[in-house]
Amino acid sequence: MSVSQLVYALLFTLAMGFFAFSARRLVAFLRLGRPDPRLDDVGTRLRNLGLIGFAQTKILRERGAGISHALVFWGFLVVTVGTVEQMVQGFWPAFDLPHLLPSPLAFVFNLSQEIFSVGILVAVSWLIWRRTVATPKRLRGEGKGDPVHHGEAILILSIIATLMLSILVESSFELLTPGPDGGPREPLGQPIARWLSLFFVGSDPITVPTAHLVSRIGWWTHAVLVLVFLNLLPYSKHLHVLTSLINTFFSNTSGPGPVGAMKPMDLEAETDVYGASDVEHLSWKNLLDGYSCTECGRCTAACPANTTGKMLSPRKIVVNVRQRLLEKAPLLVPGADAARRGAAEQAAAGTVADAAAKVLGKKLLDDYITEEELWACTSCRACVYECPVSIDQLEVINELRRNLVLTESRFPEELMPAFEGLEQKGNPWSFAPADRGAWAEGMDIPTMAELQARGEKADVLFWVGCMGSFDERAKKITVAFARILKAADVRFAILGQEEACHGDPARRMGNEYLYQVLAKGAIEVLNGYEVKTIVTHCPHCFHQMGTEFPQFGGHYEVIHHSEYLERLLADGRVPLEQGGDKLVVAYHDSCYLGRYHEITEQPRAALKRALPVMTLVEPARTKSRGLCCGAGGGRMWMEEKDGKRINVERTEELLATGADTIAVACPFCMTMISDGVTAKSAATPVMDLSELVAARLREPTAAS
Amino acid sequence: MKIAVAIKRVPDMDTRFKIAPSGTAVDETGLKFDMSDFDGYAAEAALQINEKQGGGEITAISLGPDVVQETLRKALSMGLDKAVQLKADAVPFDGYAIAEALAAELKGGSYDLILFGRMAIDSSNQSVGPMVAELLGLPCISAVSQLDVSDGKTVKARRELEGAYEEVTCPLPAVVTIDEGVARPRYPSLKGIMAAKKKPLEVKPAQLGPVTATVAKMELPPERAAGRILGENADAVPELVRLLQTEAKVL
Known part of the structure; x- marks a missing residue:
């Protein structure tokens, strides 16, 4: 065995040993999290891994950085084959992969190594320039408490660049040395190495020993740097290189299971x-999210709260989870760090008030993440949707909110009336429950109870929702939709006074207890009438009842009116007037339709069917990228004191389209955008889909 | 500090009431019930006193049928320590009958402070607290909007008057009835709700005093007349002004 083999074997063993230590430590930290089974529906998980992971679909939602990253990622996959070859060479210098392959494959192998090395080099150079010179806003932090590891990023990028350079140096100089048979080497699929080597064969050719030496330096640089790189990863934000594919596989943000559903809590436990008030109350998957975040900031750049000047930054939330875990876990995991563990025991025994006690005395909530940040969230899901590695920022926010409300009873005082109204009156504004069906007076709409008394059944239950039942503006939506249902001869009924909030706002505000009381109550009523199909014009009711009710035994087909209208119109069931005004309409996507359920085309299709001469225009941010109106996540009931109002920001975008009508499909969006239009002193009407359709209804000519 | 808080279960007042067939009470079908608002303030005031001073024990007491246990549990979920139900088939109108029952229970309890709401929001009698004080021979300050018992010996209370306030003191033990302004009652956390399930709730028969005053008749106020539209433009203004002066007499 040669000296170089010995040295390599030693380095390799040390590096792998240390890496194993680091990996075990990180896995042990994950085990501090609560259990959360994530091995169901492996098929969907593999599909996510393929699309979001390997095909980089989320990364590529942003052009420049997306293509650069994808190039580096795919390059890494290819170049890793060469790296493995090199590791084998470390132990067995004669190993030569291309030699073992049939020549076409050897050609492909060599060519792929070259092309991707150069590709990575170009991409990485651009990324370094972007980080140091261009520095887009999302790569800058939020200031205090939101560290952005710039130095680390540049170090890692530089290592990657050096790795690629060393590959090229090695192979190009190797071409100048004699082959195994003593004759000159024939380049095989190595145009770049060949081209580079030509610089050294001109009038003053480089000597064979020098070429050999330089090639070996290239080889060793790469071999050592790969091992260093591997051992740097577990201690840097670039841990995502190791964990993001795993994270994508285990994530539920694109399925399996209902997308956007909050986890049910066992309230009897x-x-x-x-x-959660600290990391050990989060699930292991939330903690893995922390490992997988590389601080790209796409979540924060898409966050309506952040971009309008609020404290919340979803990226900071995830980074804080990792920081806190890495701070606290060594004190809790046996053997992770023996010295500090001893200190923790001492601190627990109350003998020494030292650093460890200080660490244990802190919490993720308050010491890292403040109430103010948590309550700024509109639950719009833009952060989750944008994350290239399927991190669930929203789940952490929700778990912390639950702790504030359920454990500490700590929440903005404006929420108290909403909670009390929900509890006492079944609606968050404390309207009299007796007035719930008042909008339907004189419309000849039966209630489920009336139908049952007559021994009849409805095909569809029209769930009106609290906004639709009590809010003056939203009641017009309700009436418009009911008129369409009647015109289309749908056999439908309402619950009338028996309808009460399903609790979704309470759940989003962290009050799972109140939510479960309300949800179970609603399910009891619905099951009592054996309801199968529900249609509603509120996306929050639609999401809650269709997606989250199954957690408590409520299984219904719930259809949002945008989809239902589209079906009725497509089937020609809605009698409409011909022609009509040439409206220019901008449609505003509700988050709970667009991002939660990918319902973006149906409302537009409904508009096009009902208003054939209309021009549909799109705001700057639209469909899955649509900007929130600002009302979700319980924000409807909270003051918006900091920064710019989200609804004004959104309204400006909608007005900038030049539309003469703004269309919405959510009563909450209706309130927010209408207020925005008023704030901008504009006169553009804001109309619900159903109102635009109902305005075109052909009235029966002979009212008999 | 050992504190007792008397709590009444009352219907949600933001309801359109109906009169029961008896003609002397409201029809309770479909009504929602909760703790009387002022009793909530009293419970919160008690909690804050003991949180500030540390230690102590707060007992919630309610008189009525078993449904009042729900209201007592709510008080426990806010953080009160134990509860006593003085069981009676119904809550009589006569405050004296109630006061005797409460006094009988409170007498042996060696409480430092006994708190009531300023009044029950359904019956608006404002009488039970002062009567209990009288029966127990304790000083009483009513309708208190700020309360200080930090020295453990005296009550320093502030009472709101029309355009002024006064500070009233008396020695402990004492009975104090609480007005709004003391503190907003806290929202029970789930932790509190769960803890409340395990806190002691004692049920005793209410030793009601003699009932001498009873409700003879209860009636709803007359329906409000519908609004009138006088006209649609400036022509209607003189008529409007005339009616506001002569009919509504607001100008």
Whole structure:
């Protein structure tokens, strides 16, 4: 065995040993999290891994950085084959992969290594320039408490660049040395190495020993740097290189299971902590999210709260989870760090008030993430949707909110009336429950109870929702939709006074207890009438009842009116007037339709069918990228004191389209955008889909 | 500090009431019930006193049928320590009958402070607290909007008057009835709700005093007349002004 083999074997063993230590440590930290089974529906998980992971679909939602990253990622996959070859060479210098392959494959192998090395080099150079010179806003932090690891990023990028350079140096100089048979080497699929080597064969050719030496330096640089790189990853934000594919596989943000559904809580469990106030109350998957974040900031750049000047930054939330875990976990995991563990025991025994006690005395909530940040969230899901590695920022926010409300009873005071109204009156504004069906007076719409008394059944239950039942503006939506249903001869009924909020706002505000009381109550009523199909014009009701009710035994087909209208119109069931005005309409996507359920085309299709001469225009941010109106996540009931109002920001975008009508498909969006239009002193009407359709209804000519 | 808080279960007042067939009470079908608002303030005031001073024990007391246990549990979920139900088939109108029952229970309890709401929001009698004080021979300050018992010996209370306030003191033990302004009642956390399930709730028969005052008749106020539209433009203004002066007498 040669000296170089010995040296390599030693380095390799040390590096792998240390890496194994680091990996075990990180896995042990994950185990501090709560259990969360993630091995169901492996098929969907593999599909996510393929699309979001390997095909980089989310990364590529942004052009420049997306293509650069994808190039580096795919390059890495290819170049890794060469790296493995090199590792084998470390132990067995004669190993030569291309030699073992049939020549076409050897050609492809060599060519792929070259092309991707150069590709990575170009992409990485651009990324370094972007980070140091261009520095887009999302790569800058939020200031205090939101560290952005610029130095680390540049170090890692530089290592990657050096790795690629060393590959090229090695192979190009190797071409100048004699082959195994003593004759000159024939380049095989190595145009770049060949071209580079030509610089050294001109009038003053480089000597064979020098070429050999330089090639070996290239080889060793790469071999050592790969091992260094591997061992740097577990201690840097570039841990995502190792964990993001795993994270994508285990994530539920694009399925399996209902997308956007909050986790049910077992309220009977014997515990002192509801929700999460520190890392060990989060699930292991939330903690893995922390490992997988590379601080790209796409979530924060898409966050309506952040971009309008609020404290919240979804990226910071995830980075804080990792920071806190890496701070606290060594004190809790046996053997992770023996010295500090001893200190923790001492601190627990109350003998020494030292650094460890200080660490244990802190919490993720308050010491890292403040209430103010948590309550700024509109639950619009833009952060989750944008994340290239399928991190669920929203789940952490929700778990912390639950802790604030359920354990500490700590929430903005404006929420108290909403909670009390929901509890006492079944609606968050404390309207009299007796007035719930008042909008339907004189419209000859039966209630489920009336139908049952007559021994009849409805095909469809029209769930009106609290906004639709009590809000003056939203009641017009309700009436318009009911008129369409009648005109289309749909056999439908309402619950009337028996309808009460399903609790979704309470759940989003962290009050799982109140939510479950309300949800179970609603399910009891619905099951009592054996309801199968529900249609509603509120996306929040639609999401809650269709997606989250199954958690408590409520299984219904729930259809949002945008989809239902589209079906009725497509089937020609809605009698409409011919012609009509040439409206220019901008449609505003509700988050709970667009991002939660990917319902973006149906509302537009409904508009086009009902208004054939209309021109549909799109705001700057639209469909899955649509900007929130600002009302979700319980924000409807909270003051918006900091920064610019989200609804004004959104309204400006909608007005900038030049539309003469703004269309919405959510009563909450209706309120927010209408207020925005008023704030901008504009006169553009804001109309619900159903109102635009109902305005075109052909009235029966002979009212008999 | 050992504190007792008397709590009444009352219907949600933001309801369109109906009169029961008896003609002397409201029809309770479909009504929602909760703790009387002022009793909530009293419970919160008690909690804050003991949180500030540390230690102590707060007992919630309610008189009525078993449904009042729900209201007592709510008080426990806010953080009160234990509860006593003085069981009676119904809550009589006569405050004296109630006061005797409460006094009988409170007498042996060696409480430092006994808190009531300023009044029950359904019956608006404002009488039970002061009567209990009288029966127990304790000083009483009513309708208190700020309360200080930090020295453990005296009550320093502030009472709101029309355009002024006064500070009233008396020695402990004492009975104090609480007005709004003391503190907003806290929202029970789930932790509190779960803890409340395990806190003691004692049920005793209410030793009601003699009932001498009873409700003879209850009636709803007359329906409000519908609004009138006088006209649609400036022509209607003189008539409007005339009616506001002569009929509504607001100008």
